[in-house]
Amino acid sequence: MNDWTIRLVQRRDVPDLLAIENAQFPEPWTKNMLLDEISNVETRRYTVAVLDGRIIGYLGVMFVLDELHINTLGTLPAFEGRGVATSLMDDAWRDAKERGVKRATLEVAASNHRAQRLYYRYGFKPVGVRKNYYERIKEDALILWADLVDEDASPGPTLDA
Ligand SMILES: CC(C)(COP(=O)(O)OP(=O)(O)OC[C@H]1O[C@@H](n2cnc3c(N)ncnc32)[C@H](O)[C@@H]1OP(=O)(O)O)[C@@H](O)C(=O)NCCC(=O)NCCS
Numbered sequence: 418m419n420d421w422t423i424r425l426v427q428r429r430d431v432p433d434l435l436a437i438e439n440a441q442f443p444e445p446w447t448k449n450m451l452l453d454e455i456s457n458v459e460t461r462r463y464t465v466a467v468l469d470g471r472i473i474g475y476l477g478v479m480f481v482l483d484e485l486h487i488n489t490l491g492t493l494p495a496f497e498g499r500g501v502a503t504s505l506m507d508d509a510w511r512d513a514k515e516r517g518v519k520r521a522t523l524e525v526a527a528s529n530h531r532a533q534r535l536y537y538r539y540g541f542k543p544v545g546v547r548k549n550y551y552e553r554i555k556e557d558a559l560i561l562w563a564d565l566v567d568e569d570a571s572p573g574p575t576l577d578a
Pocket residue numbers: 441442474489490491492493496497498499500501502503504523524525526529531532534535
């Protein structure tokens with residue numbers, strides 16, 4: 418049982434998200450980029466992990482037809498390795514399956530083995546490389562894809578039952 422809770426993002430969370438961005442990403446998003454992202458509720462779902470009123474991690478996903486795109490995922494450095502990102506991913510996976518999402522994709526820096534290990538646990542597999550995707554740090558990104566359709570999923574209700 419985790420000590421933190423997962424909830425949908427609110428506008429007042431943006432300073433905390435910026436703190437995670439600045440601490441964890443070589444090319445952090447700006448306040449306006451974050452505000453744009455979280456305002457776009459038709460196609461985006463941003464969630465935060467909250468511990469004692471403090472935001473310790475966040476995840477942003479985008480829906481494109483029946484696909485889920487992971488836009489960002491970060492945990493405050495002091496809280497890494499406790500399962501925060503895993504619980505954010507679990508929540509997004511559950512929500513995506515309920516929405517009927519079939520596939521998920523993301524880009525991850527080629528050297529970011531920690532994030533890759535996390536994603537591989539969700540069935541993501543590398544399918545290609547985007548050269549110099551991270552322009553400032555001149556690093557390639559791996560393109561990962563995963564299937565969300567459970568092999569052991571029970572068949573849905575029949576229409577003529
Ligand atoms: C990648 C990142 C999001 C992972 O966040 P996290 O909250 O530390 O992730 P988790 O704790 O859920 O999982 C990470 C590890 O902790 C382990 N872990 C999970 N629960 C744990 C617990 N209760 N106690 C100790 N370790 C635990 C996991 O098994 C995992 O181990 P592994 O790295 O050997 O696979 C975080 O390191 C980060 O913000 N990195 C910088 C930004 C980034 O790279 N984002 C992804 C961009 S695509």
